[in-house]
Amino acid sequence: MTSALPRPAPSPYARRKTALVIGAGFGGLALGIRLQSLGFDTTILERLDGPGGRAYQKRTPDGYVFDMGPTVLTVPHFIEELFALERDRAGLDAPDYPPEVLSGERVKEGVSGGPHTSRYVTLVPILPFYRIVFHDGTYFDYDGDPESTRRQIAELAPGDLAGYERFHADAEAIFRRGFLELGYTHFGDVPTMLRVVPDLLKLDAVRTLFSFTSKYFQSDKLRQVFSFETLLVGGNPLSVPAIYAMIHFVEKTWGIHYAMGGTGALVRGLVQKFEELGGAIRYGAGVDEVLVDGNLPGKRTARGVRLESGEELRADLVASNGDWANTYLKRVRPSARLVNSDLRVKAASESMSLLVVYFGFRGGDDLPLKHHNILLGPRYEALLSEIFGTKRLGEDFSQYLHVPTLTDPALAPAGHHAAYTLVPVPHNGSGIDWDVEGPKLAEAALADIERRGLIPGLRERLTHFEFITPDYFAGTLDSYLGNAFGPEPRLVQSAFFRPHNRSEDLHNFYLVGAGAQPGAGTPSVMMSAKMTARLIAEDFGIHADIRR
Template identity: 65%
Template sequence: MTRRTALVIGSGIGGIACAIRLQSLGFDTRIVEQLDDVGGRAYVRRAQGFTFDMGPTVLTVPHFIEELFTLQRDLAMLDAPDFPPAVLGDGQRVRSGISGGPNTSRYLDIVPVLPFYRIYFDDGSFFDYDADPANVRAQIARLAPEDLDGYERFHEAARAIFQRGFLELGYTYFGSLGSMLGVVPDLLKLGAVQPLFSLISKYFKSDKMRQVFSFEPLLIGGNPLKVPAIYAMIHFVEKTWGVHFAMGGTGALVKALVRKFEELGGTVQLGAQVAKIDVEKRGRKRVATGVTLASGERLTADLVVSNADYATTYLKLVDKAHRRINRDAVVKFRKQSMSLMVIYFGYEMRDGDPDLRHHNIILGPRYEELLTDIFERKILADDFSQYLHIPTFTDPTLAPPDHHAAYTLIPVPNTLGEIDWATIGDAFADKVLRFLEERGYIPDLGKRLVYRSFVTPDYFEQTLGAYAGNGFGVEPRLTQTAFFRPHNRSEDITNLYLVGQGTQPGGGTPSVMMSAKMTAREIARDFAIDRRIVAGMPG
């Protein structure tokens, strides 16, 4: 029997995860990637003995990774429990250092990171954020004792949102308005549709605690002032499964997933930029039949999955004559997430350096106003906040001996603003590094610096093909959540599917893995694949 074929555009984590699932569903699958290596936003930069993850660095929900490494050819496991009882523990696995399951461990090592984040405030004080209830309460008592009672009430609210929004609804594909309307009453009852910052402000009086418990959506492109309070579940996602790091960097995870995909029989074609998705009219239907590469080569397949940016997929890869739902005006109307400036740098170690951590959040003097500048006004303010990532505290092999590899990430407006990054980028990078030196985070950094490079929103737009230079796809806000978020199955074109941060359920490494499973389930349904038999279970 001839096996069906599938093409996946883009080798981001969501694309690779979907390709693995398609291969296990019985499709001969090929990934086409425009860059010279895999990873997409998780591309790796190497220079002067330093290894820099260019994109995501925070791993959560390690059993999602374990599930991918468990899949086999013609063993899709689509009907296996999404959250088996064995992974719903009390967090002891995190504190005991068990991150990767047995199948993951055949491919790479994943280790826990504690604290999850050290959050620095502008006055120099800090909060070590982790899953230990006693430690969290001690941190609050030290910085804002008036918020201890509020934390207990927030904790219970977040638990309820996590239970309903993540464990029960996380894998729900909202393909119709009716599928969403059925859950709205529950979300209203939980207070999960109001802005997250509004929910947080009900429980915390201190500005510091409001920032500590609302900043996390920024890591997936969300504005805490606008993102719905259902994202309070991130607190419990991290509390339940911890924050982890792949030894060798996120790039090592990407390479391991590609190895798994190729072991299943899949293929990867690098340097293969897609010029268009080929569509054929069949009666009243429009059907995806493959892709045409920029080189002129045409690749045919029974289905196409785009891991490219949602807006770019429709605006640049699909002829507008084939788009009745995702028309130009509709696609451009959706709000895009903010963008990023990321500075990659290597520096010499020194005894007596300040006690930084693997993940450091350095907040500026303003919070709400700065968020408004970035997301709404789209202006580059004089002040900034940043995420300073120093993975060599966990994995020294990422830098030459006696050196640290680091990157610092600054949320900035996307390119729908009027910022000329080609003109100001270099000076802004200097300003950020000078801040780290002058504020004492890395003393004498200028003298110790041995490597520096950076990317701006122009990189996201021009190299990664992200519309408006967005860093995280479509912005997660209430009007762009669940059914209102771009759909994983194209409404316009049969056999065209989307996967990744721009689709349901949203951005972030665990979410794009969830997106891959949701998309694979829709494909199995559309192609009438008996998921029970494919999963190795009797019909």
């Protein structure tokens, strides 16, 4: 892969610079807020009728509110930092992490939203983080508390207590190096990557996560407990590098949180903040093409976009929060792409997709469930190999069952619950006909929940039922092959090998969000926005003291 384009020397300018951001997902909104704080006049272009992207929120005529995507919020100080930004005051040299974390102290339990966040949205902590329900009906409540974890391990697999202590120490070392020290590193060139390889090898962070976890635990159940989390960011535990063990410590350090009103309430807060800073959002404004000036390699520059309506908009920079593959394949002409060619983009391995069932049911106090529930099927490794490898639907499945009305009853009519259950499935490279298989799998998912006794009498209590398949991701969200999380976070698609936030093909063209560095998941997407903002500040000579 070639190195980044040589950047022209910044020059003073009299007028305010302008920016266009494609997509009003978390990444687009976070970058828009940061661009306003850098002094740009920023417009976000969203093809849907409202903000959120994958985090779009659906309100039904019968009174239910469903978050259609992300529901797990962590690292609340990332959110606080966005809400604290001011117009024309970049704040890029502010500490990336609170002093108490860098000093080794654990953040106080129960602290969610800071003073700026609380002006826009109410965040509350969720405990336990997850209830992990095994196929035999036993469960493990993970809450990040070492004593609670040790007690449950002693009940489930007492021979693995010593292994847990070693895992805990080694995962913390990976977290401190991989997240606290390297989390905001943009791997834009080979030397930057090579400098960290010795540390990753020393930490044993390049072997697969499941293999890493298996060093410490003999129990199959505990191997699943301490490796499943990467599925929530589109990663296969059998192939993601063990650096993702840091997720365990990210959650343990800052907890898991919920935005009252749903994740959509956080999206609305970010929209409000962006507009208060002077930014503008246009809905129903799908982008057809990135406009490029110049014909010679190294001289091509993004100058604006053409909308699907035919309208052309000019700007000093363009950034895409859209799907990485379709951004290049559909919106940048092939002759303007040497590095991100059709061949390279199509050769990348895309993450899995999802079938998600949104349902409402008459409530009650008989639910042996928590806010977040992981329902593991009878197979783990074999099932993952089918989803990510052979890309076929197996005869069984696992689910993530989200019941937010246990925390926030306002999301459903009185006396009812709103829930969704998410089933990992292959992306559309599988050739699966979802018009045929979607309804069958959606019905099977609810039947499995009822069979396990998790929502007794679910079929009789059901009052709302709908679902989405990979076709929704491919069509409505314009995601290549219907992937749900961007490029699969394998070792060969991480760090330098993951799409770069500063385009190698076009000057003044940038990426942000799940498809760019560092990767998928709400905290990573917010980190991505800060990384991209720092690159823009550097390229435009706006901010002299940029932390690297």
